[in-house]
Amino acid sequence: MTGVPLKHQRISRILAREIRAGHYPADGRLPGEHALAQRFCVSRTTIRAALAELTEEGLITTRTGKGSYIRFDGRPPDDRLGWARPRVAHGAGTTVRTLAVREARDGALAAELGLEKDVFVCVEQTRELVADGTVVAYERSLLPPVPGIRELPAHGLGQDSLTELLRSAGLRPDHGDQRVSGHPVDAHEAELLRRAPGDWFLQTHRTTRAADDSFVEHTVALLDPAHFELTLTFG
Template sequence: MPEISLKHERIAASLAREIRSGLVRRGAQLPGEVELAKRFSVSRNTVRSALAVLAEQGLIATRTGKGSFVLFDGRPLDGRLGWTHALAEHGVETRLRTVKIALEPDPDLAGRLGLESPDVIVIERLRQLADGEAISIERSRIPALSSLRDLPERGLENGSITATLHRAGLHLDHCEQRLRGRPLDATEAGLLGRPEGTWFLHTERTSWTADDRFAEYADGLLDPQHFELSLTYGR
């Protein structure tokens, strides 16, 4: 077995053993960053890195003390592990059809976020329920790193944007999210099989890594018959 030398890897391995052994129930809330930092005598940044490893392994889904969470039919979805995984956790079967993966310039996004290069990888996907009903259009823009520039040719890692970002060393840590309603344009209505002008929820989420590197700008159109947004505050 390879030696685990990094502090955050040792912490992640220790917590993973506790989860897999049943000492900590899978999916249960772990102690806060401050408490874990004291327990392992490390910084909070090291704890965040350890939690990112556990999230990548699918053992936990970390949440901030306050924030916003998307609900599907009243059930909370944690987008940190990807919506396909989050929906599956609630027994909701969906399938994604990739509409586009392309390397494109987005000077507006680069200007808003202060990115050095305007180039991003654009990913557009249509989500459908098992009966074929289209419930969302999900569009992401991720950094055009050298390890990601061939993504239009090779496709996503196991069909997952989250897994693709992890492979490139981009682990989502914190985000800002906005929600509003707006009518579908003609192209969107055609993809979703709805009349043009139908109102959908429009979400925008910008995510960064623990060291504040831009990781993803996600733009979604969600069927309000199924999706809503829940705001939580405090612990």
């Protein structure tokens, strides 16, 4: 039936939500194929297909003969998307809280990206430590209002992650750029982050594009430097 996810897709979505919610320790091992097959009452072939989707999404890595291990660090990693990427230090598990999903206009960004229209779908989220609820990041993402995305202000994100929704809408990041700087949070940002105005955070501006260079996402993030580190790749 059109639109109904296959068994392995349903399983991969469940496991993805559990990984993002911190149910498994970062860099820890997932249950084995046999255990997962028993849990979901499916064949090991179906489980392998589900794990392949998680690997493609960047949430796990598979070590031959040893099993599948968590790679999630607050955002699915993809080294193609910038020379610097944030990583949650010490492998702390995080959960995502959606603050708002709405239509937004940004003429300056549209002009910078060479877009004809300045209308976007804006998603605002915070990331909190599972252990104690500390807010470690605030993210404001602007998305193109294509089918599957433009309906979000009316219907919300549901149980899907933003990454899953982008993929479902045919928006697959391939390349982009990212700027990083220090930023003292203002009063509004401090309220969202539950910090004091003037506290310093890492601020990232990240724009991603598809393989055909079409716009996928622009995200401004504030990251707590006590919990995030920047990895620089070169050469």
